Amino acid sequence: MLKEYRTILEPGTDEIVEKKSRFIGYIRHTETEEEANAFINEIRKKHFDARHNCFAYSVDGQQQTIRFSDDGEPGGTAGKPILEVITGKELCDVCIVVTRYFGGTLLGTGGLVRAYTDAAKACIGATDMVTKCLVVPMRLTTNYTDFGKIQYLLGNHNIPVLDSEYGENVVVRIEVLVDDVPMIVKQLTEVTAARVQIEQEDAVYSVR
Structure with a gap:
């Protein structure tokens, strides 16, 4: 693709x-x-x-x-x-x-x-012309303490939070460029000591 x-x-x-x-x-x-x-x-x-x-x-x-x-x-x-x-x-x-x-x-x-x-x-x-990139949608579930670390990490990589839910935990939805997925998953796991739950969906095209 x-x-x-x-x-x-x-x-x-x-x-x-x-x-x-x-x-x-x-x-x-x-x-x-x-x-x-x-x-x-x-x-x-x-x-x-x-x-x-x-x-x-x-x-x-x-x-x-x-x-x-x-x-x-x-x-x-x-x-x-x-x-x-x-x-x-x-x-x-x-x-x-x-x-x-x-x-x-x-x-x-x-x-x-x-x-x-x-x-x-x-x-x-x-x-107007736009660029569509192949991305992997992700759903992250984290505690409130780790959420700040995740926000900082995502900000460093210019990955916007598309949606968020605040309850017992914080659930956020993001899209990651397909080539960056292994790196982002590794860093998310490291900064939260593997506490974050990461759910990945099939790759789709998204306007960037």
Whole structure:
């Protein structure tokens, strides 16, 4: 599995005009081919009267399933340039659709590549990119005396407490980068003389 990757959380859209042809770019977070295809069909229905709805996507996280389509444009002038923008930004779990309304002037191969590239970049620029890291969620149960030591240790490693419960003991929930798990478990055990109870869950991706 990838230790980390870049993606977006919120959709984005923007438009450029090249010699009266409109290129409307849309980007959305999609984690599977099914989600990507549903998004593509949504844009096709929205712009049913457009000449082309070209797309590219990279999904499935660590698997990185990649697809693209020129949707009737000359081969290599639309889908591939969109995909190259996605890979150039090192994005995953995203789908970009660029809708073109023909303006009456042929743009040529180079002009099409530039236009689809610029439209893809524009819609990415209309949203925010984030980094998702592979983390291990942990549930720590400790007494009040050791809790101060644990807080100090977590602070030194910039690990935030996501949730806490105060009762007979203190229960906190944290997320630890997968590569740091052995070190953090060792240090938690040492500072509490093995009194802390550590429950680990399966690794998941989390925005950092």
